[in-house]
Each structure stands twice: as structure tokens, then as C-alpha cells.
Amino acid sequence: MSDPTSSHVIQIGPFHPLLEEPVGFSLTVEGERVVAIEARMDYIHKGLERLAQERTYDMVPILLERICGICSVTHSVCFCHAVEDLLGVEIPPRAAYIRTIIGELERLHSHLLWVGLAGHFIGYNTVFMWAWKYREPVCDAFEMLTGHRQNSALPMVGGVRRDIPDEYFPQVRRTLDELAGQTARLTAAVLDDPVLAARLKGVGVLTAGAALDFGVVGPTARASGLATDVRRDEPYAAYAELDWDVVTQSDGDVFAKAVVRLLEIAQSIRILRQCLDRMPAGPINLGTLHVPRGEGIGRYEAPRGEDVHYVRSNGTNMPERLKVRAPSFVNIPSFKASCLGAPMADVMITLAACDPCYSCTERSLVLARPGDAPRLASPGLIEASRQKTFAIARSMGRAPDLDLE
């Protein structure tokens, strides 16, 4: 047994303006090694499930767009899937294509946000600046099509509320063409960079067995070799008619998760181009629908993985119960498998590799021997993470950043 007086608790979280949700992590470390990890989730429990029970089926998607700062399309469309499962209806083809377009634009800006943050955590601030620069036109395209950069207010049960104007498609196509070149260059630079490979390969490994046990979803599962993607497993919207690939990797480490997301950016652009080319004409929703007694389950592939909504109706115009399970709820606990035993310098990037809605701040708690123990907080962890990258770069005789020009 190691000396208990040498173990420290490092608090990550709960607040940081950069990140969308407060979550607190307590890492117990002995020396450089993480021996225990705990998460605290209760900071912004908004009671949304109960709020949804007091709103009509038409109002609930608007409420659910506000669950997450990124996944606004995800939760509103997932709720619609659940009610459409209950009703047993199919939405009109044009609505399916519109949902696909806004969903993939959301995936693009979410993945680019993650690429930037991941770069920031390991000291590659060039990646951070470039990825977020590339992200901006995606949000602009979203605004052009829907009227808002994040919350489209489009999804409704039985289709979408408003049409998106075809005359903007040429501009969106130009945005995609530019983005395709930029992200291809970024992906090639990341995949070829020997420092990044040395820094991220073998770090924070989640095995396929642990991935299934924790029930992780999305890129976190696909990087561990589980070929699960709701867009292919239970095709919704227009995905069954489109030509695209599910990206998987087998190593389960941080590098594999980065590769999955980078390659998925290319797949999203591929899907969007096909949608713009094939956009059918016709109605965009089924009008007002009466929801009878019953229950339905909706699934949706969010940027972070499978989102699940369960809806139960008692025949009134409001759901009797709505259960929302966001992908991070199952991805975050897998840190117990991927962080334990890891050196402290790898924790930030391992936590970030799941793309959780988590945050960090300058808070510190030292359990053993207060006063004489080193005080650590998340900036210290980020610094430790960067220093490890720089040391690897120095040992290889390379500059510790990407050359994108």
C-alpha cells in the first residue's frame, strides 16, 4: 500500500465559462498516478423532465432545445422520434432531409469545437485557433438556413415547423467546399504529426469489453471498435438513402477518438452535399397530430453518441412522462475505466476525449496534511498535460505545434 498521507484530491470543476455545463470531478492521486475518480453532477439539475410534463407536445421540442448548448437539434428531434414511434407515423421526405441537414451541421460544429478544445488541453493552441475558425462558417450556415446559430426551432412532432430556403443552398455548398479542404488539411496534419501520436496513442484506453459494460455510445464506443451508430442501426431522417460510412477505430485510446471525430467531419460533409443535391419538394410536416395513450422510445445519433428519449402519453396534450438520456450520461462514468492508474498529465485529455459536457475551474482541495501539501487545480493539470507534450516534442527535435500553412 502506498502512503495515504501522500494521496491528494484534485478538484476539477464545477464551473468554467468555456464549457457548456458544470460538472465536478474529484481525482484522488498518489504521486503522479490517479487512484480514484468521482464525479458530481447536481449543479444544474433543471428539472427539465418535470417541466416537459407541463408543456404541450408542440412546446416540448422548444424546451428541449435548451437542454444543451450544443445539441439543440439532437434533443428536440429525439423527442419527436419518441412521439413518432408512439404514433407509428413516417415524416414527409422533405422534413427528413431538413432534419438531416440541421443534424449534420450540428455534428460538424460540435466536432470542430472538440478538436479545438482537445488541442488546447495538450498545448496545441494552433489547432484550437484553426478549428474554431473553421467552425464559424458552419454556425453561419446554420443561421442562414434556420435563423439562429444554435437553436433552429425547426423540429416538431411529424416533421419540421418551417421550410429552409433552397436559394441559400449554393452558399452552404461553398461553405462546405471550403471546409472540406480546411478539415482535410487539419486531419492530415494531426494524423501525420509524430508528437501527437507519441502524446496520445496508448493514453486513456477504453477496451471494447469495458465500453460495452459501461454502455458507452458514439465516437467513444466507435473508437473502441464497437460499430454502433444510430444513423445506421436504426436509420431515421434521410440516412438510409444516403451514401456514407460509419467510422471505427480499434485502439480505444485518445488518439483513436480524435481520429474517429476527424474522419466523421468528412462524412458529415459528404452527407450534407448529398442532401443539398437531392432535396425533395413537398410538405414539411403532418399537421396537428393527436397523441393517444401509449409509449414510445426515440433514439438519435448526437455528436457525442446515442441520445434516448422515452415518452409516455395518457391521451392528453402533454406527455405524462418524458425521460431524457443524453450520451454524456453513459460516457462520463467510463472515466472510471480509462483514467484509473493513468498519470495525472493524461487526465485532462482523457476526460476531454469523451467530449463530455464538463467544465473546470480553479478550485483545489487537499485532504491529507493541510498546509504542507502541494495545492493543485485544473490549470495545473492543463499545464502538466502541455509540459508532457512539449517534452515529447523536444525529445523528437520538433516544434510542439502543428504546421498548417
Added chain:
Amino acid sequence: MDAAMLQPRLRDAFGTRVDVAVRSPKRLYVRVDAADLPEVARWLRDTLPGCRLATSTGIDLRDGVGLFHHFAVNGSPLVITLKALLAKPEPHAPTLATQTAAADWIEREIHDLLGVRFDGHPDARRLLKAEAMTGELPLRRDFDPGAFKERSGERPDF
């Protein structure tokens, strides 16, 4: 495997202990006694490759608290929901957290919000209910937000 193919296999394995309803080729609802939940869950995960606990739902119903475990299967559109009705006033069910890590947090959440005790849960601490809430169960129908605000000293809405 679709829902209609799984139905007879569930009946073969568990006989009258399961009440299987096929709602569509991809949605199967199985009513069981709470005591049988771990055994049926284990059977599903052993029988269907890639089967995982996607999440669980708790509902306050007139006759008890409904506990629904939703299982998804990687690579398939199938969702299997195990449903058990837990008697009030002290609803409890055997935990699944000892057989799959995916059950850990969701059972703690249901304990927080609906007061369901999960027997044998290895770490049944509070997960996400506000600290100011002590006995309150915010997803029970008899939860009174106004009374809670008054008790916790929060200013009432006006």
C-alpha cells in the same frame, strides 16, 4: 434479430414469468416481476451480442412506481424494455449495477428523484438531486414545488 423473433425465445426461457408485447419490429416491452429483473437482464445480455443497458426510466403511477430498463443492441434497431411495477410506499428493486456498470448512475438518479431503493447497489449515494432537498422526491406526483421553496427559504414566485 427483430422483436417478433425474440418473443418466443423469451417465452421459452422464462415461461409465464414474462409478459411480452411486440409493438413494432424494433420495439419489445417485457413485463416481469421486480425480483426477476436481474435474471432476465442477464439473459438478454448473454443472448444478444452487443446488448447494453441504454438507460432506465422511473414513473410514479397510481399503483406504484414503474421501473423500466431499456436495453439497446449495438448494430440493431431493437430496443427491449423490461417493465416492473414496484409497490409504494417503499418501492425497491434488485440492482443491475452489480452486473453492468451502465446501471450505476441511472439507478442512483432514480433513487434521487423517485425514491426507489436498489437492493445491493454498491454505491447508492446521491447523484444529482439538489442538496437543499432532503425528503423531497421531485418526480413523485405529490411533490409540491411551492412547499419546497417555502421550506428551503427561497422567495416564492410573484
